Amino acid sequence: METVSMSMPNYSYVFKFEEDFAEKERRQWMSENWYVCMYYIGAYMIFIVVGQHYMQSRPRFELRNTLALWNFFLAVFSIIGxxxxxxxxxxxxxxxxxxxxxxxxxxxxVQNNTVSAFWSYLFTMSKVPELGDTVFIVLRKQPLIFLHWYHHVTVLIFTWYR
Structure with missing residues (x-):
């Protein structure tokens, strides 16, 4: 196995919250609390079934502006990350x-770079609110394809166990 000397990239500025990020503690918490991920997935799957059933006899919601705002904030977060x-x-x-x-x-x-560790952690945690993408599909009575919800479930699992 090869030995690697670790040095870090040069950031023009490191924020205090990035510098103080406790990567090992966060990783340990996620490892010890893996079941939390499964609770989110369970609630998500229940919402899909119950939400679609609930919306069957109701008119679709017009959420164009709300959806645009939602996507704007997700895009800004992704750009910063x-x-x-x-x-x-x-x-x-x-x-x-x-x-x-x-x-x-x-x-x-990542273990030696708190900037990347912090943003990798936020990326993982962002997968939970991103389940909200499906809320828009259900409330707008759009077709919910298998690939959409399968993607959200598997990406949350994969990032949680990274």
């Missing part, structure tokens, strides 16, 4: 290559 994590991604690719970034087991750069 991307801006904060891309420097590390480029650093790893430049200094260690694609193979190392994807295939080599060993210490995680």
């Amino acid at each position: 991307t801006m904060r994590t891309v420097p590390e991604m480029l650093f790893v690719l430049r200094h260690f290559g694609l193979h190392h970034s994807c295939c080599v087991a060993g210490p995680s750069f």
Whole structure:
């Protein structure tokens, strides 16, 4: 197994909340509380069934502006998260290559980089409110395809267990 010397990308500014992020404690909490993820998924699946049944005899909601605002905030969050994590991604690719970034087991750069750790954690936690995408589909009486809800369920599980 190869040995890797760990240095960090150069960020122009690190915020206090990023610097103080306790990555190991958050990772441990998620590992010890994996069932919380399953509660969210269970509630989500129940909402789909009950929500669709409830909406059968009711008119669809017109949520165009609310949906636009929802998508705007999700997009802003994604842009900020991307801006904060891309420097590390480029650093790893430049200094260690694609193979190392994807295939080599060993210490995680995220464990040593509180900026990427913080934004990776928020990315994982954002999967819970993103289940709300389905609320718009159900309330607007749009067709809910298997791929939509399957994607939300599996992405929440995969990111929780990262």
